[in-house]
């Protein structure tokens with residue numbers, strides 16, 4: 001990647017020699033050039049500003065030096081970033097996008113900003129981005145160019161020794177990062193959370209996800225879509241109740257979304273839940289004990305059961321696809337078991353033979369594989385003894 005920075009204070013960009021950008025340059029991943037805009041002025045005072053048309057306080061950066069600099073630096077086809085408090089807020093997503101560019105030219109404003117025609121002209125030659133690094137006003141665009149460069153450069157493919165460390169950072173998955181700890185395990189009477197010393201990677205991942213959610217909800221609720229705030233730890237917020245006919249439409253929608261995944265995991269297998277009509281779903285509510293789970297009004301999960309002899313037959317365990325992997329499925333399974341009538345001595349359910357994640361969860365919950373589910377090729381039956 002090549003980066004050019006245009007500024008009237010080139011010394012301000014000296015830190016680009018250090019730390020990450022410095023390393024990227026040493027590795028040959030970054031070709032960086034800082035230019036003094038005054039080089040493209042024509043008067044003996046190297047003037048880059050003038051009074052604003054229409055009057056008002058302050059000075060405005062003149063267009064001519066910018067135009068000459070753009071011509072000499074040949075900005076055609078590049079991405080030109082104008083740093084400005086009235087630009088789009090800089091985000092990690094933007095950093096990722098810019099990290100894929102071959103050439104970025106930063107135009108650092110000063111005074112009251114740059115003559116608008118400079119930006120309009122650049123737009124005819126390059127991909128122009130007007131970017132703000134926050135809702136406050138700096139004296140010049142250099143600090144913004146430094147911040148954007150640092151965020152972008154660390155994402156250039158091949159730059160980070162361990163790319164996994166990038167994946168878990170704040171903002172990468174829309175959440176803030178969980179708290180991190182290092183040795184010693186105990187310091188000034190403050191202990192590292194025991195789960196991190198447990199060696200149980202599943203538990204550690206669940207704890208970290210939960211912490212990231214909590215931290216985001218507390219500090220940056222604006223980042224969190226309401227539905228994302230659900231995890232098995234937030235079950236108090238869930239509204240669980242018997243399904244009514246009025247729920248049928250949403251159940252059908254959730255059912256199709258969930259079993260579409262099953263169809264992908266079990267190619268060629270005919271899946272009854274996927275083909276049912278609204279009338280069938282509605283009628284099934286008379287034959288089954290079905291419960292629905294809502295979070296702030298949204299239908300996020302459901303399950304049903306009915307007694308077959310002395311077996312509590314569990315079915316239609318579904319969690320909205322965007323909320324899976326947070327422990328809701330495991331909780332829902334034990335909830336479905338709790339609905340069993342007193343005569344039931346065991347539970348049964350079936351799933352696709354290729355539904356690896358479901359099978360893992362059922363086995364973990366004590367279910368044993370009993371072979372093919374009669375009448376549904378490609379599906380397998382699982383059962384579990386009821387413990388009173």
Ligand SMILES: C[S@@+](CC[C@H](N)C(=O)[O-])C[C@H]1O[C@@H](n2cnc3c(N)ncnc32)[C@H](O)[C@@H]1O
Pocket residue numbers: 082083084085086107108109110111112113114131132133134135136137138139140141142144
């Ligand atoms: C004093 S500011 C000009 C502010 C301008 N009069 C306004 O109200 O939008 C001078 C320069 O600093 C830079 N700058 C200031 N705040 C910034 C921010 N939050 N993000 C990016 N650049 C900023 C821009 O390059 C801007 O042209």
